[in-house]
Amino acid sequence: MAVLVGKKAPSFKATAVVDGEFVEDFSLDQYVGKQHVLFYFYPMDFTFVCPTEIIAFQDRMEDFKRKNVAVVGCSVDTHFSHWAWLNTPRDKGGIEGVAYPLVADATKTIAKNFDVLAGDYDYNEEGELVFIGEPVAYRGLFLIDKAGIVRHQVVNDMPLGRSIDEALRMIDALQYFEEKGEVCPANWEEGKEGMQATHEGVSNYLASH
Incomplete structure (x- = not known):
């Protein structure tokens, strides 16, 4: 697993859902020079541990705002999946009310560049391209300073909430x-x-x- 501490956070542009709206070409670059960023990955929408974390970040949003820190989540789901989950009531397993950005990484390239993807493509003995491992992200968390440099990272296995x-x-x-x-x-x-x-x-x- 790569250690990104001390390095520039990998750049990307992707569709995100922000306060219920689709935002194309969303990038962490918008925060450079303005805010610290807490960028985190979770494995998948409509799961069990993930909503507890996503909602817990939202519940502490005033604390993050006081510290001028942008919180951004990301998973390998599509933005349509994010939107559907955001429109599902919490008592039905949803994350309704979460307003900070959730980035869609359906191509898995963001998770790969941050080196939190729990597997990778490879060829089997028959020469077929297959995915070895799980095609989702570990629970990676990256604290990025105003210069865009990663200053702290922690990566949990999927069963372990942060x-x-x-x-x-x-x-x-x-x-x-x-x-x-x-x-x-x-x-x-x-x-x-x-x-x-x-x-x-x-x-x-x-x-x-």
Whole structure:
């Protein structure tokens, strides 16, 4: 699996559903210079763990907005599938009320470029082109700064839901570093002290704790 941290996030243009409307040629490039981006993948529409995550992000949207962070989801489904799911009530297994962008990656190229696709095409012994593995994305999450650089990534296997609190904590840590120039030690949370990235700074921090 590729480590994209420190590299420019792969660029793409695709159709997304944003607040119930189709948006063609949607791209993360629109956020460069303006906002941090939390870009995440989920395996598939109309499944079980996925709506809990998608709705959990929506439920914390005010927290992300206060931090000037755009949240964008993506799966290998079509935009028509996204739209249908968004128009399905939550008590019927849907994600009605989710307003942030959901990108359609029906070609699987976005998941492939972010290296979260849970399989790949190959030839079998009969020379037939087949898909080995599962043609969906793992639960990848990428925190991208205003310059378009990936600063944090985590990839979960499909049965393992992610923590929205941890995603917000990493945003706080990145923005603290960008503002203060201090690094964030283990278990750092908003409101806690950082430390200087020097031997003296580390020693002083450890001595005070």
